[in-house]
Every structure is written in C-alpha cells, then in structure tokens.
Amino acid sequence: MRYADDFVVMVAGTKAHSEAIRGQVSEVLSPMGLRLSEEKTSVVHLDEGFTFLGFRIQRQQQKGSSKRYVYTWPSDKALTSVKHKVKTIARQTTNVTLGTLLRRINQVLRGWTAYFQHGVSSHTFHYLSHYVWWLVGRWLRKKHRRANRKQLRRRYQVDRWLWADPTENVRLYLAASREVTRYRFRGERIPTPWAEYAARQLA
Numbered sequence: 582m583r584y585a586d587d588f589v590v591m592v593a594g595t596k597a598h599s600e601a602i603r604g605q606v607s608e609v610l611s612p613m614g615l616r617l618s619e620e621k622t623s624v625v626h627l628d629e630g631f632t633f634l635g636f637r638i639q640r641q642q643q644k645g646s647s648k649r650y651v652y653t654w655p656s657d658k659a660l661t662s663v664k665h666k667v668k669t670i671a672r673q674t675t676n677v678t679l680g681t682l683l684r685r686i687n688q689v690l691r692g693w694t695a696y697f698q699h700g701v702s703s704h705t706f707h708y709l710s711h712y713v714w715w716l717v718g719r720w721l722r723k724k725h726r727r728a729n730r731k732q733l734r735r736r737y738q739v740d741r742w743l744w745a746d747p748t749e750n751v752r753l754y755l756a757a758s759r760e761v762t763r764y765r766f767r768g769e770r771i772p773t774p775w776a777e778y779a780a781r782q783l784a
Contacts, residue, residue, distance in 0.1 A: 590603075635697070636659075653700040653701060655697045679751075699762060710756045
C-alpha cells in the first residue's frame, strides 16, 4: 500500500470550483482518518505559483515568445537549506583533510542535485557551484593561515580552478555538472488501486 500526505489538485475552472473541490477532498479523506491541514492547504492561481515538495511551480511567459508554460525550479527555501547544510559542514572543523571535507560536501550536493535535476535548475546549480567553491576556498585559508592564495591554488586546484585533494584523489563535485532533464509525465503508466476500485463501484 502506498500513501501520500502531500498532493496538489489542479482545477480547470474558477476559484469557486476549487473551493468546492476542496470540500470534496475533505469528505474523501475523512473515512481514512485524515484531514486537510489548514496551515498548509491553500487555493492559488497557477500564474501566482506555489511551492510543493521543494519546487517552485508557476506558469510564466516564455522569454522571447508569446507562449506560456508551467515551469518548476528549486524554491528559495530549498536553496537556502542546502547552502546551510554545506556551510555547517565547513564550519565544523579545519582539523580534517580537504579530501574528508569534499567527500562530506559532495554527498550533500549529489543528493540535492539528483532531486532537482528534473526542473528548470541550471541557473540554480551554477549559482550553488560558485557558492560552494567560494566556501571551500575560505575553509582552506583558515586551515592554512600562513599560505597565500597562489600557494593554495598550486596545491589544491586542478583544471585551473577546481578544488581537489590530490593525495586522496577527491575533487569537489560541481552542482553545475549535473545534467538537467525535464520531467516526463508517466502517471498513466503507474499502476494504482483506484482504477480497480472504480470498476468495482460501477459493476
């Protein structure tokens, strides 16, 4: 059995239609012992946009075109969260090797970018790459207080600028290197118990 406690209901109609369906949803959830959270439940227009599971979802006009599309990209809250995680790792201690630090940061970045790779995330990934590069550079300056920037670059940079620990063969994972692929709807191919339930009700 699969459960979902977060969901979005899309309505082709007016706000009044949406409010009516909201009441119907409450009636469906009630026999299951569930109820809608008043704090988390809202009715918004798609042009206004909303945040769902870390994504910002909004319909906007395509640049250089009169066409309008629904775009999804990492929300500001999600970006702030991953920046905080990486910053916390870098603040813990400078008594570890750069390789240890990079492995911890890379684990966070790989997981975060894998989750958001199916949205319009390229700009965010590039920004995050720059932020983390700067953060690691600041960590190295604290660890090696007597070394200047030129010495740090010579010791810890590869490919002209990428931070790496050559002794442990570990490089900083670049969020911008994650391939962004738009999500393909496959809901109709995912089996659910609701189709069978509906068939029994009609029989």
